[in-house]
Amino acid sequence: MLRRQDVGHRVVVRRIVGVSQxxxxYSDAxxxxxxxxxxxxxxxxxxxxVRVPLREVHRAKRVPPARRPPAAEVIALELAANDAWPAPTQARLGSWILRAAENWTGRANSALAVGDPDRPLEAAVDAVQEWYSAHGQRTLINAPMPLAAPVNAAxxxxxxxxxxxxxVQTASPASLLAALPxxxxxxxxxxxxxxxxDxxxxxxxxxxxxxAAARRILTAPADVVFAQVRDAGGGLLxxxxxxxxxxxxxxxxxxxQTAPHARRQGLAQxxxxxxxxxxxxxxxxRVYLQVEERNTSAVALYGRVGFTTHHTYLTREAPQP
Incomplete structure (x- = not known):
C-alpha cells in the first residue's frame, strides 16, 4: 500500500471495479x-x-517518474511567477517566500515552498503558521509537485x-502564434x-x-500589459x-476572461x-499560465493551442483552530 511519503510521486493503482461470472x-490508474x-x-x-476509495484498491505501488523538468527549472519558473504576481508583503524563510496581500488570491497569500527553508521541515511549517497568524491571515502553503513532495507528506x-x-502549463510564443491565426x-x-x-x-x-493590494499586484512588474477587446460601442468583451x-x-x-454574452467567438484566443x-x-x-485541473474547458482550450503541463502544485490550508 502507498504511504504519505509517496504523495507527489508517480504511481500505478489497480482498482477493483466489479465482478463478472x-x-x-480491475481497472488501472x-x-x-x-x-x-x-x-x-x-x-x-x-x-x-481520479479519487479511489482505499477499500477498492487491490494493488498500488510507486513507479519510475515520467520525464520531468529539472528541479532548478521548476524553481526558476515558480520564482518568475512570483515576480509576475508579487504580493506587497513578503518575507523569507530560508529560500521559502512568505506572501500576504489582503487575502486576494491564493497565489499572493501563500508561502511558496521551494528550496531550503533553512531549518527542519516541521520547524519551517511552525514558522509559517506563526507568520500568518501574526498577519491575521489563514495559513496557506503553495507546494509545487513533485518538488515539494516531502512538504505535502508533512x-x-x-x-x-x-x-x-x-x-502550470507552458508553450513557446512561436507555437502559440502558429496555432492562433x-x-x-x-x-x-x-x-x-x-x-x-471596466x-x-x-x-x-x-x-x-x-x-488595494490587488492593484499593486497587477501593476507592479516592470514589463506588464493589459489586453482588452471592445465592441463598436466601447463595451468590454x-x-x-x-x-x-x-x-x-x-x-x-x-x-x-470573456464577457458571458460574448463567449464562443474565439475572443480568448x-x-x-x-x-x-x-x-x-x-x-x-516561454509562455506559462496556471489553471485548475478541474476547469476542463479551459484546459482543453489551452491544450488545443499547444500548452502542456510543466508541473503542478497544491495549495495547502492549515486546519482552523
Whole structure:
C-alpha cells in the first residue's frame, strides 16, 4: 500500500471495479499521487483527477517518474511567477517566500515552498503558521509537485486540507502564434499600460472585490500589459494580462476572461495571441499560465493551442483552530 511519503510521486493503482461470472474485474490508474487520506487516494492522470476509495484498491505501488523538468527549472519558473504576481508583503524563510496581500488570491497569500527553508521541515511549517497568524491571515502553503513532495507528506500528517490541483502549463510564443491565426473578423485586441475601471470590474466578477493590494499586484512588474477587446460601442468583451519576468524571460498570462454574452467567438484566443506577440517582442522565451485541473474547458482550450503541463502544485490550508 502507498504511504504519505509517496504523495507527489508517480504511481500505478489497480482498482477493483466489479465482478463478472465469478471473476474480479480491475481497472488501472497511472499518474501522480496528489492526495492520500485514511479513506481514499487521489491521482492526477493524463485524463483528469481520479479519487479511489482505499477499500477498492487491490494493488498500488510507486513507479519510475515520467520525464520531468529539472528541479532548478521548476524553481526558476515558480520564482518568475512570483515576480509576475508579487504580493506587497513578503518575507523569507530560508529560500521559502512568505506572501500576504489582503487575502486576494491564493497565489499572493501563500508561502511558496521551494528550496531550503533553512531549518527542519516541521520547524519551517511552525514558522509559517506563526507568520500568518501574526498577519491575521489563514495559513496557506503553495507546494509545487513533485518538488515539494516531502512538504505535502508533512502537511498530510498534520491534517492540512488541499485546494484543487493547479496545472502550470507552458508553450513557446512561436507555437502559440502558429496555432492562433490573426482574426480580422473580430474587433482588435488592444494593449494598455494602465488599468481601466471596466477592465477591473470584469476581473472582480471572477476574483472578488479588488483591495488595494490587488492593484499593486497587477501593476507592479516592470514589463506588464493589459489586453482588452471592445465592441463598436466601447463595451468590454474580453480581457487578459501579460507580464514578462525572471532571468529566463517568462511571459505569464493571467486573467484571461470573456464577457458571458460574448463567449464562443474565439475572443480568448484572440487576446492570447496578442499577448504572445507582445511577449515575444520583449524577449519572452516561454509562455506559462496556471489553471485548475478541474476547469476542463479551459484546459482543453489551452491544450488545443499547444500548452502542456510543466508541473503542478497544491495549495495547502492549515486546519482552523
Amino acid at each position: 465469478n471473476r474480479t474485474l 497511472l499518474g501522480e499521487l496528489v492526495g492520500l487520506t485514511e479513506t481514499d487516494l487521489t491521482i492526477a492522470t493524463d485524463k483528469g483527477t 502537511l498530510d500528517a498534520r491534517g492540512w486540507s488541499a485546494r484543487p490541483l493547479t496545472l 490573426a482574426r480580422s473578423d473580430l474587433p482588435p485586441a488592444e494593449l494598455a499600460d494602465s488599468l481601466a475601471d 477592465w477591473l470590474a470584469m476581473v472582480a466578477e471572477h476574483k472578488g472585490t479588488l483591495p 474580453a480581457v487578459g494580462r501579460g507580464a514578462v519576468t525572471g532571468p529566463g524571460r517568462w511571459l505569464g498570462v493571467s486573467l484571461l 484572440h487576446v492570447l495571441r496578442e499577448l504572445a506577440q507582445w511577449g515575444a517582442q520583449r524577449g519572452g522565451a
